[in-house]
Amino acid sequence: MGVAEDRLRVRFGLLDANSDGVLEQRDFETLVERVIAASGAGERSPEAVAARTAALGYWQGLREHADSDNDGVVDIDEFTAVVHDQEAFDRYVRPYAEATAALADGDNDGQVQRDRYLAIVKASGFPSEAVETVFAGFDAEGSERLTRSGWIDIVEGFYTRRGAHFTDRLSGPDPGSPHGADR
Template sequence: MVSDTLTRKLDLTFRHLDANGDGVISDDDAAGLVTRMLTAFGESETSPKGSALVSSMQSYWEFLLSHADTNGDGVVDPAEFRTAMVKAYVKNDKGYQQAFAPVAAATVHLADVDNSGAVSLEEFELVQKAFNNPVENTREGFAKLDRNGDGKLSVEEYLLAIREFYTSDDPDATGNWLFGQV
């Protein structure tokens, strides 16, 4: 059984991916998120950071689709998405490490524009914009995720937040603030 907290987070994730709002996620939606992220950071899909994001998102999408598309129609609806995310990543650390962790790392490294090993509030806001997340959620989320209070998210803090957001049932997990209050 999946908690209400995790269900809300997965439903929000579905809305982030469903770029055209048609109620399903397709190849085009996954590619659209990559395009929004690359555009937000002014990266080409052939740059090292862009290439890492493109290839990791493609692997994530293929892995998710293999677990989610139970009727073979090439798209994923909200129920399929929830079930697949739990099966493929929440209850499967190997799946998380294989397909989700690389896209999380590529996202964080893309956001670390100056290669400082940390993400500033401004860089974090660009990620949030690419995910179509309302800006009012950004600052409070950033402050909560900045566990050591140094005004930036280390790569480790950011990756931990991503993992907690997408896999934790704990309603008090700090990572729940990845996209603001859920």
């Protein structure tokens, strides 16, 4: 298995919250509840409600777009066939990315504090070291902040890039590279 296939499996595995080898609605429900808990937002806050709605929309869009055999779940092959589709990202992943960015922006100033970013992204299943490395790449000035749009850029880069991209570091280190994942 090549590096690109490994990256796709990592992406799939992050969404497969119950690790049963297929994506289904309960995976997205579990994932969003982890993210809400890590954000520190109240369970009934407008941001939490929006995140749940966006997670359900993400699942429904993915299922409609990828479930080629209409069995109600998305397996790794179905996921791999559509994961790089920019139009699909814009329709059903971007709203989820925007909702999680809003959760992370606790004071609604358009900025995500480092600690909230780390907590939420780690709760999503990413390795701690990789999460910190990617944040540092976006926080070149050392402000300990990331804009909401920067958050969305990270998500988009991770889920839509076919080739190597700095967000591949979120998949964990590539044993063949002294700097983390293949760039």
